[in-house]
Amino acid sequence: MKGIFIMYLKNMRNSKESIMERFEEWTIRKRKLDDLNPYKFAREINIDENEAIYFFKELETEGYLIGYIICDCPACGNECYVEHYNIDNLYECEECEELINIRNLRKKDVSYSINKEMLVNGIKKCVNPIELMLEEHNEKVIRIDRNKGVDSIKGKIKTKDEGVIKMERKSTRIFISHSEKDKVIVRKLIRLLHDIGIPKQKEFIFCSSYEGYNVPPGEDISEYIRKEFDENILVIFMxxxxxxxxxxxxCEMGAVWVKTKKHIPLLIPPFQFKEIKGFLNSNTRGIHINKSEGLDSFSKKITEEFNLPNIDITIWGNDKRDFLEDIKNLLEG
Ligand SMILES: [Zn+2]
Structure with missing residues (x-):
């Protein structure tokens, strides 16, 4: 034990602060919040690998980073990112949906993501940069001041305690973020949400392409998002x-991503998990819109979030079949 400790000390040639500074610069330069690799970091800023590993682990312990091990799925070969603190020892492959015992996985590499919750909710010691695309189409970097913590970004981002309405349901509203070109599929999704039990009221859904669920006349969409949205909004990214x-x-994804906590990526074929990039990454759990099992877990999630009564299994089966058929026709047509 003592030997290991001395080895650590020998390797710690740089202070934590100086590494932290370079870490911030590195993430901003790369415009990356995820897939951060300590070995690459060590090489690029020219410090010892052990020092970088130790630094990343420390940030993980403090909650700034979420650590992943990278493995290949034994069933389909897909690259899986498994969280270090996966408690139940089981991992569901996002490609083939096979349940894998984590102990049977062979580690290929490690990876870290910046813990967004620490940034948005503003734990006092928060020093990491947030990279945001907030204002219109201009990309913008917001730094949290090391000493002032989250106070330094007050007014730019709504923090946890502001504007939270106490509700029995966990999520207050669904926001469907989508491309105008996919609006026909989005209409089908809204119908499915109603089938699941979401009331047909504008308080429950926001969707820019659906009359009644969109921005009130005369209001600007980005202004509307800034004003109306908080972390209790459940975002569905199509x-x-x-x-x-x-x-x-x-741009919308960036703005919404930082204000909200719960995201469900729905993939419209032929779009694939591995093509997910930007704020969302391939670690984010997604659902293929044309897969029956995916829709079951989607329905379960919505039911839980909005505290809805369970649907009769036969009725859900019919609703789901209709939806899948509609999607199939739309995708083929
Ligand atoms: Zn797999």
Whole structure:
């Protein structure tokens, strides 16, 4: 034990503060909040690998970073990112949905993501940079001042305690973030949400392409999002090539991502998990819109979030079948 400790000390040539500074610069330069690799970091800023590993682990312990091990799924070979603190020892492959015992996985590499909750909710010691695309289409970097903590970004971002209405349901509203070009599929999704039990009232859904669920006349959408949205909004990202090709969608994703906590990426085929990028990453759990099992877990999640009564299993089966058929026709047509 003592030997290991001395080895650590030997390697710690730089103070934590000086590494932290370079870590911030590195994440801003790379414009990356996820897939951060300590070995690459060590090489790029020219410090000892052990020092970088120790630094990343420390930030993980403090909650700034979420650590992942990278493994290949034994069933389909897909690259899986498994959280270090996965408690139940089981991991569901996002590609083939196989349940894998984590102990049977062979570690290939490690990866870290910046813990967004620490940034948005403003734990006192928060020093990491937030990279945001807040204002219109201009990309913008907001730094949290080391000493003032989250106070330094007050007014720019709504923090946890502001504007939270106490409700029995966990989520207050659903926001459907999508490309204008996918609006026909979005209409089907809204129908499915009603089938699941979401009331047909504008207090429950926000969707820019659906009359009645969109921005009130005369209001600007980004202003509306800033004003109305808090972390209790459940965001459904309708991911497709159209979505990623739209600067407006990407800008909206950035703004919404930082204000909200719960996200469900729905993938519109042929869009694949591995194509997910930007604020969302391939670690984010997503659901293929045309897969029956995915829709079951989607329905379960919505039911839980909005404290809805359970649907009769036969009725849900019919609703789901209709939806899948509609989607199939739309995708083929
Ligand atoms: Zn798999």
């Amino acid at each position: 991911l497709s090539e159209n979505f990623y090709n739209s600067p407006a969608c990407l």
